[in-house]
Amino acid sequence: MSDKFLVTGATGFVGQGLIAMLKRQGAPYCAVARRTAADTAIIPSIDGKTDWQALLPGIGIVVHTAARVHLLADDTANPLAEFRKVNVEGTLNLARQAAQAGVRRFIFISSIKVHGEKNHHGLPFSADDQPRPEDAYAISKYEAEQGLLELARTSGMQVVIIRPPLVYGIGVKANFDLLMKAIIRGIPLPLGAISNRRSFVALDNLLDLIWTCAHHPAAANQVFLVSDGDDLSTPELISRLAFALKVPARLISVPVSLFRSLAYLLGKKKMSSRLCDSLLLDIDKTCRILQWYPPVTMAQALEETAKFYQSQR
Structure with a gap:
């Protein structure tokens, strides 16, 4: 059975990293993006009518990273309809064609936002919690997940769903x-x-984790959360980044209620929520089922991220 990968969103942050990893592993792949790039097939738009047939023969694993991403300010007339066009109809159209072509596993990069914008009562999100998506982006991701799991029940193709929080790195x-x-x-x-x-x-x-989910038998038709396993407050993140960047952390202690009020007046309510609210993930299921543990510590990753950032200045 083929282990050739098809990677959508190949010029995005996660997609570029995935292609680089596949090259290091010596794994065959087909990279797909909506704009011209080296060794990349062009699919200008993803929706319910996109034809994927020419790219799917010989593919064993699809990793779908392409999506219409969430925006802090979305001025479209009907944001949910636009998200559904790409993230739901486009995803399920690709998945149906993949199943018909004999693809054995479809890995969908979803979002922790499917669970909501923040934790409640101090409890971290776990993979088996009831999803509570709030905005159009999260709703579209959850609807795509539901459609994929139904397709897995009615076809021979296995589905794996990964819900990451904020992804950082070089x-x-x-x-x-x-x-x-x-x-x-x-x-x-x-x-x-x-x-x-x-x-x-x-x-x-x-x-x-994506590599593990592509090959581990127990990953089939499962939903996984992923994190570094090292949770930080916003000031701790800034302090660690400043240390990695070798500069002082210039933090001022403004009362949180005042900060939220000022952000609200400036039209930055969503931004203040992301800075002030807690969003913790419990990755016990991921570690237990897959015998997987984050191979890179947060300290290592922040140092590498900062070093690269400074090298580009």
């Missing part, structure tokens, strides 16, 4: 990159009084 962009910029520039950050706990996952740890 080359990370978006909010993590902005945070490193602020720390390097010595900008005082009014986050010193926050006492939350949040889980993160280094890209290398996520990639290692």
Whole structure:
């Protein structure tokens, strides 16, 4: 049975890392992206009508990382409809064609946001908790998951769902990159009084789990959470990043209620929630079923991330 991979979203943060790992492992693959890149097949858009047939012969494992990602400010008229077009219809269309082509395993990179935006009563999310998606992005991811698990029940293709929290590592962009910029520039950050706990996952740890899920027999038709197993408060994350970047952590202790109020007035309520609320993951099921443990410590991953960031400045 073929172990050739098809990787969607191959030019994204996770996709690029996955292709690099497959090269190191000597594993055959077909990389797919919506824009031109070296050794990459082009699929300009993903929806319910995308034709994947030319790319699927000989594929044994699909890793679907491509998605319409969540935005802090989404100005589309109907965000949920747009998310569903790509994340639900596009995913299930690819999965149905993959099953018909004889693909043995379909790995779907979902999101911890399927469980909600924050923990309640101090309890971490576990893989078997009842999902409670809140925004359009999370709803679309959960609906895709449900469709994939139903397809697994009615076809011979196995499905694996992975729900990561914020992924960081060498080359990370978006909010993590902005945070490193602020720390390097010595900008005082009014986050010193926050006492939350949040889980993160280094890209290398996520990639290692994907590789395990591609081959482990017990991964079939399961849902897994993934993290570094090292949970931090927002001030602790900033302090560790500052240490890795070899600069002082300029934290100011502003009362959390005041910080939230100011963020609300500035239209940054979602951002303040991500900085102030707790979002913990329990990865016991992942470790127990797969005998998998994060191979890279958070300290190692933050140091590598910071070193690369400074090398690019």
